Amino acid sequence: MKKKGERGEEKGMTYREAGVDVGKVRAAQESLGGIISATHKMISQGRVLSGFGHYAGLVKLGGQTIALHSDGVGTKVLVAQLMNKFDTVGIDCVAMNVNDIICVGAQPVAFIDYIALREPNEALIEEIARGLVEGARQSDMAIVGGETAVLPDIIAGQENAFDLAGMVMGVVKKGKKPMLGSAIKPGDVILGVESSGLHSNGYTLARKVLLSKYSVDDNAEHLVQTVGEELLAPTRIYVRPVMELLDKIRVHGLANITGGSFTKLPRLNRNVKYVLDSLPAPTGIFRQIQSDGRIEAAEMYRTFNMGVGFCVVAPKEEAEPAIRIFKKHRMACRVVGRIERGAGSVEAKLGDGRMHDLQSSKN
Structure with a gap:
């Protein structure tokens, strides 16, 4: 049976009902983080600066700070299999790694991939x-480098079934400190840089909504391409503009808007409040998913990037220079919010004009 809201209307699907309980995932991650932290003192060379909990792990080795991160493409690979098109998921794999590592101020240097196949x-x-x-x-x-594994007992599905993940290493420029968000303070602005679509997150919910109603070759009301083409749009890579940003203006924090969407902003600094009062209205694939799935606005902004793939937190006077740098790289950027006094909460003004606590499931 469909759930009823306070006014008796049917409530739409949630990410948890689609099969991903973000709360349980975070609890598992925190448990894992506690376990692996014991290894930080086992290092024979260098020193661990930052481990679990940020966008990348940081190790001080001699005079160099090295950043490491690993990520995959998730269930977007299933869309590639349906489309029988595989020449863009590699972009997604790289993007999911480098867009995280630049959040600590590191320049990506080297990458290793892992491809698991059902059959050669x-x-x-x-x-x-x-x-x-x-x-x-x-x-x-x-x-x-990389690794290719053939795992017929693990990788289920059709002949072209596979999984894809990778790991990136980056370096923080000598003379600069890692970007961990401690400089974020009330009065700073939050800039949002446009995404290229869903990127590579929320696909369990997106697929359940769209592919239960359309085939990958179908057109839909709010889409300019077919459903499959929209779902397979490659993740935007923000490395070049962000590296230029760090060289030219004062930046207090950087956030890749991926799993958990805007609810992860407090990982930058939990001693302030993030107020998102100028987020873009849902368009394109986001509007299509929300409409077809009858998904509440707060659930959408907790799950998907909603057109904002990356956020920059900076002093107010740096907003215009930052916007110009992204424009130079052909990426739209705008002020989407501000930093206020608080304790790690994220509030957003959504379509109903009200402020919603995105970290709460009760709105």
Whole structure:
């Protein structure tokens, strides 16, 4: 049976009902973080500066600060299989890694991929590799190795079934400190940089909503491409403008808007409140998902990037210079909010004109 809201109307699908309980995921991550933190003192060379909880792990090695991060493409690979198109998921894999590592102020340097296949498939691997190379080109880094595994008992599905993940290493420029968000303070502005679509998050919910109603070749009311083409749009890579930003203006915090969407902003600094009062209205695939799934606005902004793929927190006077840098790189950027006094909460003004606590499931 459909759930009823306070006024008796049917409530739409949630990410948890689609199969992903973000609360349980975070609890598991925190438990894992506590376990692995014991290894931070086992290092024989260097020193761990930052481990679990931020966008990347940081190790001080000699005079160099090294950043490390690992991520995958998630269930977006299932869309690639349905489309029988594999030359862009490599871009997604690179993007999910480099867009996180730049959040600590590190320049991506080297990347390693991991491809798991249901069965040997040279053509599939070549297509995936083309995307990986394009992602590396956009990130100004090298792919220095990887692993290909054939796992028929684990990778289920059709002949072209696969999974894709990677790991990136970056370096913080000598003479600069890692960007961990401690400088964020009330009065700062929050800038939002446009996304290229869903990027590579929320696909369990997106697929359940859209692919239960349409095929990948169908058109839909709010989409300019087919459903499959919209779902497969590659994740935007923000490396070049962000690296320029760090060289030219004062930046207090950087956030890749991925899993958990805007609810993860407090990982930058939990001693302030994040007020998002100028977020863009849902368009394109976001509007389509919300409409077809009858999903509440707060649930959408807790799950998807909603057109904002990356956030920059900076002093108010740096907003215009930052916007110009992103424009130079052909990315739209605008002020979407501000920092206020508080304790790690995230509030957003949504379509009903009210402020919602995005970290609460009760709005």
